[in-house]
Amino acid sequence: MALSMHKNSPYKDMDSSKYVRYTPEQVEALERVYSECPKPSSLRRQQLIRECPILANIEPKQIKVWFQNRRCREKQRKEASRLQTVNRKLSAMNKLLMEENDRLQKQVSQLVYENGYMRHQLQSASGTTTDNSCESVVMNGQHQQQQNPTPQHPQRDANNPAGLLAIAEEALAEFLSKATGTAVDWVQMIGMKPGPDSIGIVAVSRNCSGVAARACGLVSLEPTKVAEILKDRPSWFRDCRCLDVLSVLPTGNGGTIELIYMQTYAPTTLAAARDFWTMRYTTSLEDGSLVVCERSLTSSTGGPAGPPTASFVRAEMLPSGFLIRPCEGGGSIIHIVDHVDLDVWSVPEVLRPLYESSKILAQKMTIAALRHIRQIAQETSGEIQYGGGRQPAVLRTFSQRLSRGFNDAVNGFVDDGWSLLGSDGVEDVTIMINSSPNKFVNSQYGTSMFSTFGGGVLCAKASMLLQDVPPALLVRFLREHRSEWADYGVDAYSAACLKASPYAVPCARPGGFPGSQVILPLAHTVEHEEFLEVVRLEGHAFSPEDVALARDMYLLQLVFAPIDESFADDAPLLPSGFRVIPLDPKTDGPAATRTLDLASTLEVRAGGARPAGEADLNSYNLRSVLTIAFQFTFENNLRDNVAAMARQYVRSVVGSVQRVAMAISPSRLSTHTGPKPLPGSPEALTLARWICRGYRVHTGSELFRVDSQAGDAILKQLWHHSDAILCCSVKTNASPVFTFANQAGLDMLETTLVALQDIMLDKILDEAGRKILCSEFSKIMQQGFAYLPAGLCVSSMGRPVSYEQAIAWKVLNDDDSNHCLAFMFINWSFV
DSSP: OOOOOOTTOTTEEEOSSOEEEOOHHHHHHHHHHHHHOSSOOHHHHHHHHHHOGGGTTSOHHHHHHHHHHHHHHHHHHHHHHHHHHHHHHHHHHHHHHHHHHHHHHHHHHHHHHHHHHHHHHHHHHHHSSSOOHHHHHHHHHHHHGGGSOOOOOOOOOTTSHHHHHHHHHHHHHHHHHHHTSSSSEEEEOTTOOOSTTSOOEEEEEESSSSEEEEEEEEESSOHHHHHHHHHOGGGTOTTEEEEEEEEEEEOTTSOEEEEEEEEEOOSSSSSOEEEEEEEEEEEEOTTSOEEEEEEEOOTTTOSOOOOOOSSEEEOEEOSEEEEEEEOTTSOEEEEEEEEEEOOGGGSOGGGHHHHSOHHHHIIIIIHHHHHHHHHHHHHHHTOOOOSTTOOHHHHHHHHHHHHHHHHHHHHOOGGGTEEEOOOOSOTTSEEEEEOOGGGGTTOTTHHHHTTTTOEEEEEEEEEEEEESOOHHHHHHHHHHOGGGTOOHHHHHHHHHTTSSSOOOOOOOOSSOOOEEEEEEEEEEOTTSSOEEEEEEEEEOOSSGGGGGGGSOEEEEETTEEEEOTTOOTTOOOOOBEEEEEEESOOSOSGGGGOOEESSSOOOOOOTTOOOTTTSOTTSSOOEEEEEEEEEEEEEGGGHHHHHHHHHHHHHHHHHHHHHHHHHHOTTTSOOSSSOOOOOOSHHHHHHHHHHHHHHHHHHSSOSSOOOOOSTTHHHHHHHTOSSEEEEEOOOTTSOOBEEEEOHHHHHHHTOOHHHHTTOBHHHHBOHHHHHHHHHHHHHHHHHSEEEEOSEEEEOTTSOEEEESEEEEEEEEOTTSOEEEEEEEEETOEEO
């Protein structure tokens, strides 16, 4: 008779007929096998019984049941652990939201009081016979300044530790009033919804001096680790050129005071870079929270004077920092506040929106810090897996080196060794050279490249104002369609410069881009706001003397930087590329103020939303600043030749970008949103007629009923048809490429009529769809049409699309020859 026991015991298993009790020795033997192979085959289970005599009295079927139950218990354990983690996150987020609600209640009370005060002032002013309007305005202005008061400091000696501690404690109090209080009028950014997996709650300032941003969120790291990461600002703040801790003073309460000098990069070539002289205070609060607060030391605050600099404009950091509170069960709740005054009046008027936008500050600093912490937390927990055998830290290093190299090129600091080269009389392109050996320190190519004649690095750069161009769409086009602006000869020269013996400067060669580019994804961040890709340029040599170019070339595409095919971690990088910065944003959406580099292609796909910056092209003024910088190595005897080539190349790139900008302008081309303009060319009218006739001839039914006899009636109804209708080429030795789509088809593929022609049919179908199409292709060509079952495809942005049915048919021209294939995807929707 079977032995019964408690249902939760690990030493029993059950099938439909009996219980089996396992001894600890038997369980130990089975666990050893399970750790090596959780799902052993029948032969392996029989071998286990033979090798372990203690299992001889157990039937093979029971061994199989034990492994099934063991796998089930493991799955349940993992699911229970996951649910506990989610529950902890929800509890912490609930606490965070309750605190935020309390803060908002205080803010509402304050606004109600101010509203009553202003109403009283207006009534008093209207009830008097004298004109007190000026006095009223002054009083209102004085009251409004209470939102962000300038503290009056007593006389003190701030050059000794006690004086510095007094400044630090004041900065701490001001920072906490911003992080958890109402010292700043915070307005939450649209799209930043709280949740266990969200980036956090992000808000920007309104009506305060300078610009400020605030964020709070959850991470699965301990407070001390979070503080360590956030204090290392160069690791996550891409605009930070350097951060030097010049002095460290311990405080009596166990904290530290640091005197810090920080330099930041300028985003364009049109304004000077900023630097900061600050005091950073690290301490613990009574509730166990860790605080790192920082503020500038100025003549009004007191304290030692900072180092003088000639190439920078001194900016001011108002009390800012991080409040890090431990969570029950592990992890931390983080509050981040950034508040700066960037001296907006010292930059050209056209650039001032970049320096007076709290949203730009939020994206570049506040959200960047929170994203970096979240990225490291998920890497540490193993939630993120990278292919290619490279560690996340290595990929981050590549990303940081490319970003830093591009910023160095755009800024051209004298202390880095950069100097201006004379122009050719036209000031549209700036040429700078750097012959400093420090540029090639720790590079295995540094000595071999210029050992004979000496040499250095040359940078050609330019900035231009773009009007009515969606920045995200422009960056995406430049990234995906390199052949529209790049010169193969220049790419070849850049790649050859990585070899031991660079060859002569290429001349201009007609014929475009001889070959193809293959984009190989290398990594991306958690929020998909930054992509690291390798571009392999495939092509053939132009002539016998260029046989060295026959090998494929590789470019690491964060910004474009030639790299050796070995992808060595310490390979030299000379990044080149584009930066597009939107101006005059008039929307609260986070995408409107993003700085879009090819160093960080910010196309966030949140839920069903389109890429950031493309969601609503008419919601803000589409003005932006484009900065272009390209770097080349040179030998001294060829310096002038390289300079002439670089200047000509950048002018060529500027012309190409202007043509692309005109092509993708919403006023000239269909966009991702709203009604797309109807293509009205005679060719489009003819194609529409052929599509409908082909459908009628092959299927025996009408594609739609024509309501009018006007010449463009068929095209209009085809264009506005609710189902996605697409046409692709039919070539014997080439993959089918899309040539036309109606409005629904463009929406489904998330593309434009111009970019559509670079999308291949087999790239949007999933594996099952490709197999079905291959099996039905002969039927389509013989019978003229075929019905395809429901399935999935993907848009050009990688989003899955489901459809209930697809119909494919041949489109014949007026001579009854095959013109193309037409597809109609019925009842499609994004998954």
